[in-house]
Amino acid sequence: MGLLGLNVDLMERYGLRFLDGVQVTLELVLLSVFLGALLSLPLAVARVEGGKFLSRASFTYSYFFRGTPLLAQTFLVYYGAGQFRPQLTDIGLWWFFRDAFNCAVFTFTLNTAAYQAEILRGGIESLPIGQMEAARAIGLTRYQAYRKVILPQAIAIGLRPLGNELVLMIKSSAIASVITVYDLMGVTRLAFSRSYDMEVYLWAALLYLIMVELVRRIWDVLERRLNRHLTLSR
Template identity: 85%
Template sequence: MQAILDAIGSGFLSVMGFIGLNADLMDRYGLRFLDGVWVTLKLVLLSVFLGALLALPLAVARVEGGKFLARASFVYSYFFRGTPLLAQTFLIYYGAGQFREQLTDIGLWWFFRDAFNCALFTFTLNTAAYQSEILRGGIQSLPAGQMEAAQSLGLSRVLAYRKVVLPQAFAVGLRPLGNELVLMIKSSAIASVITVYDLMGVTRLAFSRSYDMEVYLWAAALYLIMVEIVRRVWDVLERRLNRHMLVSR
């Protein structure tokens, strides 16, 4: 993670130096911007990881679940993909306050009273819906003979999913999953509206004190650098994991 922050910091300074940096503004807010990058990365990476854990059973439920589980998974995905992330964030952040007594009674108010935790919870639920649809598409794109061949070798259905189906589904969905990660980086700016001091939150704070529009240029450059790093890393990852597909072509 420190290596990523160092790469973002050096890239940021290079871009800002090229376009003509306001040195006084950088002295006052430069370190806070890098702190905001750290919060953004922590929010995005945690939510995408936790969302992946939730997406897996949701995707399998869509394909293998009975009538009830398949419909419940569809309703979950339909709601979180069909409503704005901003509305979902407000619903969790402000809605949790309406149930403070109940959440206190069950020992969860400590979690929901923190804006970062509310953003993390909302982003996890949101990205899980998108990731589950990507995995479902990957599973259903595989020939039915894959499962039949695995079971003919004596593998149980669960083991066949673990050893045969899911690795191929992840490989098929690798590019869309990378796109989802990029979208989450850009969508993370929404967290700033509930007082999370991520990159956009720090930008808004810096602008409110300096009234210098240059800080928004800094934010745009930092988001661009993060996205470019993810894109390049994902390209390498995709080439290494899908080498057998490239050879077969």
């Protein structure tokens, strides 16, 4: 035992592996959130503008992924893909689904896209209807109006809940460890199975806390800069 009661020998044995686990966690979360953001845009617009069929399809998608546990979704993708190995091999996709990290990214992307789509939908519907009318009046197409006028404002309105979604994804990423992804929690479980020292879970908790706090601070700066016009107008 070293200073502050820390097990120095344990830190020397697993310290670098914990840092590797943090890197895998950040890669998993950032990639999933980014891809989910891209997917959430058409989903949100479909809820608002898609008509009866597309609106219901988008709602059903969000309802499923927001209403079922992420753990169950992860199992469905990872273990379910194995049931369709011959078909996936035939179409050249087995290389993707046989990798646990890819399955985690795929599942997390689908999950966070549902939440981000609902946040964007709320932002879009909170805007005055005159925003679209004004954009069309100056000659913008509906696509241009959404790209240049509607979506930037909707994203600014939803910036805080989008930040909360990023934080939730960091904490939820621990689920990936159950399908053998060596993220932070995966490394922690491995270290505990070999040392039987509960201290490793304390390290994991502290590292998750540090990641969340860094995101919170970065998001606060981002929100102040992007929404500074709202502060000045008050």
